[in-house]
Amino acid sequence: MLPTLAGALLTGWLTVKVLTYKQVDDPIRLQSKAAYLGKVSTGSELRRQNNKPNILLILYDDLGLGDLGFSGASAIKTPNIDALARDGVIFNNFHAAAAICSPSRASLLTGRLPHHAGVQSVVFPSDSWMRLFSILPGFNVRIPAEEITLADILKADGYKTAMVGKWHIGDRAPSLPHLMGFDQFFGALYSNDMEPFALYRDDAVELDAPIDQDQLDEIYTNEMVRLISESSESAAPFFLYFAHNFPHEPLHAPAAQRGSSDAGLYGDVVESLDAGIGEIVDSLKSEGLFENTLIILTSDNGPWYQGNPAGLRGRKGQTFEGGTRVPMLIHWPGGLSDVTDVDVQAMAIDILPTILDWLSIPLPDDRQIDGRSLSPLLAGEASARDGYLYFYSSGKLMAVSDGRFKYHAAQPLPYTISGSGFTAMKKKGPWLINLSSDPYESYNVADRYPEV
Numbered sequence: 001m002l003p004t005l006a007g008a009l010l011t012g013w014l015t016v017k018v019l020t021y022k023q024v025d026d027p028i029r030l031q032s033k034a035a036y037l038g039k040v041s042t043g044s045e046l047r048r049q050n051n052k053p054n055i056l057l058i059l060y061d062d063l064g065l066g067d068l069g070f071s072g073a074s075a076i077k078t079p080n081i082d083a084l085a086r087d088g089v090i091f092n093n094f095h096a097a098a099a100i101c102s103p104s105r106a107s108l109l110t111g112r113l114p115h116h117a118g119v120q121s122v123v124f125p126s127d128s129w130m131r132l133f134s135i136l137p138g139f140n141v142r143i144p145a146e147e148i149t150l151a152d153i154l155k156a157d158g159y160k161t162a163m164v165g166k167w168h169i170g171d172r173a174p175s176l177p178h179l180m181g182f183d184q185f186f187g188a189l190y191s192n193d194m195e196p197f198a199l200y201r202d203d204a205v206e207l208d209a210p211i212d213q214d215q216l217d218e219i220y221t222n223e224m225v226r227l228i229s230e231s232s233e234s235a236a237p238f239f240l241y242f243a244h245n246f247p248h249e250p251l252h253a254p255a256a257q258r259g260s261s262d263a264g265l266y267g268d269v270v271e272s273l274d275a276g277i278g279e280i281v282d283s284l285k286s287e288g289l290f291e292n293t294l295i296i297l298t299s300d301n302g303p304w305y306q307g308n309p310a311g312l313r314g315r316k317g318q319t320f321e322g323g324t325r326v327p328m329l330i331h332w333p334g335g336l337s338d339v340t341d342v343d344v345q346a347m348a349i350d351i352l353p354t355i356l357d358w359l360s361i362p363l364p365d366d367r368q369i370d371g372r373s374l375s376p377l378l379a380g381e382a383s384a385r386d387g388y389l390y391f392y393s394s395g396k397l398m399a400v401s402d403g404r405f406k407y408h409a410a411q412p413l414p415y416t417i418s419g420s421g422f423t424a425m426k427k428k429g430p431w432l433i434n435l436s437s438d439p440y441e442s443y444n445v446a447d448r449y450p451e452v
Contacts, residue, residue: 021135025174029146032366036148040156040361047157047360052237053335054293055154055355056280059108059241060273061101061166061191061248062316063299063327066308067270071327073308075263076270080278081329084295088331089378093345093403095389096301099316099323101191103392104300104348105243106169109149111352111363111371113390118144119169120395125194126172139395142170143180148364150352151181154239157361160231163187164223165243178202182241186223192216192245192252213245213252217269220244221276225283232287242280246273249304266306291333294358296351299326313441319391319398319408320441330378337379344385345403350374405452406433406441 065071069078070085097107102123103114110117120139124130134141151161162184163177168191170176177185186201196209199219207219224242231238246252246269253268257275261267277297284290302309302323304316314320328346330336335358349371356363357373370390376382384403391399399408410429416422432446 021131021141023140023142023144025145029144029366033146033148033152033364036364036366037152037156040153041158043361044157051292052157052159052359053332054231054237054289055159055239056284056293056295057150057239057241057351058277058295058297059105059165059243060297060299061243061245062301062304062307063247063270064303064307064309065312065322065325065327066310067247067303068274068327070329072310073263073270076261076267078270078274080274080281081297084277084281084297084331085329087333088295088329089336089339089342091328091330091342091346093343094298094326094328095324095345095347095391096299096326097348099301099314099319099391099393101166101248101300102168105167106143106147107370108300108348108351109151109169109241110143110147111150111349111369112147112367113349113370114392115395116368116370117147120392123169123171123190125190128194137394142172142175145174145180147180148367149181150355151177151239151241153181153352153356153361155181155183157359158236159239160234160236161239161241162227163241163243164220164227165241166191166245167243173203176203184227187220187243188245191248193248193250213250214254216245216252217272217276218254221279224276224280228280228283228287228289232289243300244273246270247303247307249306251306264306294330294332294335294355296328296330298328298348302326311440317393319393321406321435321439324391339378339380342374342377344377344383345389345401346374346377346385347371347389350385354378401435404434404436405449406435407431407452408433 067073069082096104098104098114100122103119106117106119107114114120118140121134131141155161161182163182165187167177167189171189173179197211198205198209199207199211247266251265251269253272257268257272261271284293301316309322312322314322316323353371354374357375363369372386389401399406408429408431412425413428415424415426431444433441434445
């Protein structure tokens with residue numbers, strides 16, 4: 001009787017906790033956000049005399065560092081993405097801002113580390129009991145409305161802004177894409193393994209759940225081509241954010257693509273993504289927009305159960321290199337120097353300040369922007385990124401790196417035996433890794449370098 005009563009009380013308490021939870025936005029920060037965007041809008045008249053580039057930001061979901069041809073893949077062929085890399089700049093030591101999707105995406109769009117951007121854990125659908133994993137630790141369940149996104153800034157600067165694909169930093173107002181800087185949104189509000197998986201246009205369902213995910217890549221690519229065609233008729237430059245749901249599991253590829261790779265269904269999915277890039281690039285070229293379009297392509301974190309972390313330790317969810325180091329390329333025919341490879345460590349939080357630097361847009365001064373402009377590196381004027389990289393997980397600082405060394409805090413790590421179902425957590429660390437000689441993070445050298 002007592003265990004049953006205790007269970008009922010606990011269930012009731014958790015239910016009340018979910019039903020009564022309310023995330024409150026900061027009115028003062030909302031005012032300062034509006035003031036900053038007003039200044040950007042006013043200054044856009046002075047910047048309008050410049051030939052502003054179109055901007056295409058492509059973000060894949062759980063794509064591994066070694067899953068593309070230019071980054072070492074042999075079982076997967078990606079000729080269209082490789083062509084962009086060949087004529088652009090490759091970052092060989094680029095990191096997502098988090099090893100899981102929601103914090104990573106919030107950081108990418110704000111230039112702020114997850115705890116500053118207000119998204120510290122995976123954001124679950126509003127009607128899911130899984131929201132407890134955010135509510136009980138005291139985390140937000142959506143990106144705060146007072147955060148300033150790259151789309152907010154570019155829209156204020158006169159860009160036409162649109163997003164296609166996975167949002168996953170809030171499925172309720174005021175934290176929806178069309179309320180946070182995007183003139184248009186078409187896509188999913190969260191991951192393709194969450195239900196109900198429908199596709200939205202702004203805040204209304206356009207394609208009901210369950211979506212046939214075998215067709216998802218084609219649906220997204222067609223929408224991107226439509227937006228590019230539409231943009232060609234406008235005098236304003238465009239910012240397109242293409243945040244694909246793939247190759248996050250469950251894996252889906254069109255029938256014609258299945259069996260095309262030597263990497264199973266996962267490889268087929270990636271090759272389908274590459275074919276979509278070919279269509280998008282062809283569309284840019286046919287509309288006469290390619291030469292003046294800045295294309296950035298990367299991933300939100302390392303690979304999950306499948307995918308290639310390029311031999312690095314760790315996977316999605318872990319702050320080891322395999323969980324955060326991701327492919328990254330920039331292609332911009334009219335705006336880049338002769339630099340073709342960047343070996344200096346950098347992070348997704350650097351994308352926002354880099355773009356604003358190129359456009360001569362001032363950064364917000366009412367909040368901490370953690371990213372650094374990579375413009376000096378890309379112009380060949382600097383050999384290092386200023387500052388450390390910090391790696392957070394669930395609000396905790398887990399690692400810090402200066403590019404040569406990486407320090408891992410003591411943490412529980414899984415010990416498991418294949419086939420047995422047995423997993424134990426063993427606390428290990430702290431560890432100091434010399435990345436210059438040990439990029440695979442195999443050896444603790446803390447006793448060799450106590451001063452570091």
